[in-house]
Amino acid sequence: MPGTTRAGSYRDVLLLPHALRTFVPALVGRLSYGLLPLSALFTVHQSTNSFATAGAAVAAFGLASLSMPLKARLVDRFSQRRVLPPLALLCALGLALTASARTTNATLLVLLVGITGLFAPPLGPPMRATWRLLTEGSDLKQRAYALDAICEESLYLGGPLIAGLLISFWSAPVALNCAAVLMVGGTLGGIAGRQPGRARSGDGRRRPGGGPALRRHLPHGR
Numbered sequence: 001m002p003g004t005t006r007a008g009s010y011r012d013v014l015l016l017p018h019a020l021r022t023f024v025p026a027l028v029g030r031l032s033y034g035l036l037p038l039s040a041l042f043t044v045h046q047s048t049n050s051f052a053t054a055g056a057a058v059a060a061f062g063l064a065s066l067s068m069p070l071k072a073r074l075v076d077r078f079s080q081r082r083v084l085p086p087l088a089l090l091c092a093l094g095l096a097l098t099a100s101a102r103t104t105n106a107t108l109l110v111l112l113v114g115i116t117g118l119f120a121p122p123l124g125p126p127m128r129a130t131w132r133l134l135t136e137g138s139d140l141k142q143r144a145y146a147l148d149a150i151c152e153e154s155l156y157l158g159g160p161l162i163a164g165l166l167i168s169f170w171s172a173p174v175a176l177n178c179a180a181v182l183m184v185g186g187t188l189g190g191i192a193g194r195q196p197g198r199a200r201s202g203d204g205r206r207r208p209g210g211g212p213a214l215r216r217h218l219p220h221g222r
Contacts, residue, residue: 089184
């Protein structure tokens with residue numbers, strides 16, 4: 001019964017020491033990226049009454065997110081614990097400022113959202129690097145990566161739905177603020193849940209799970 005075996009495999013992954021308290025907050029943080037596009041789009045449109053400006057703002061955020069490899073190098077050098085929380089806090093601050101902006105200046109809003117994207121924390125690659133450590137000495141590594149990929153794809157599918165509901169029942173700025181809260185809460189919770197010493201992936205001593213391992217996982221997403 002392959003279904004039973006597969007379910008058991010994922011359960012075994014989640015029962016690994018420190019797995020649940022690290023993985024669940026990491027998913028919460030990554031959910032913020034599922035909410036962001038629609039939330040930012042309609043927030044900027046609400047301020048400027050222009051979908052062209054709103055689309056440019058979302059594109060600016062995406063373009064700025066191309067700095068992910070640089071931020072991964074910072075994690076390699078200084079550790080997840082030192083790099084990810086400040087990035088998440090600065091990015092969330094930018095999202096909150098965008099949500100509360102009362103300006104109709106299109107250029108200012110596009111710049112604000114673009115600069116915010118520069119601080120978007122790379123939450124996916126550090127978690128996958130952490131899986132490598134959590135599954136060390138077991139045969140669960142590939143199952144852990146598969147679980148991570150399935151959950152991440154589900155978040156990117158469900159995130160726009162959640163954003164749409166928040167926009168429908170409340171407003172786009174509320175949805176954008178929710179994304180900011182999820183980003184900070186997930187990042188800080190994930191860092192707190194990591195085993196001390198293992199959160200220091202990629203400090204100058206190249207401990208397992210940081211350095212080249214983090215960059216190997218970078219192409220798989222945020």
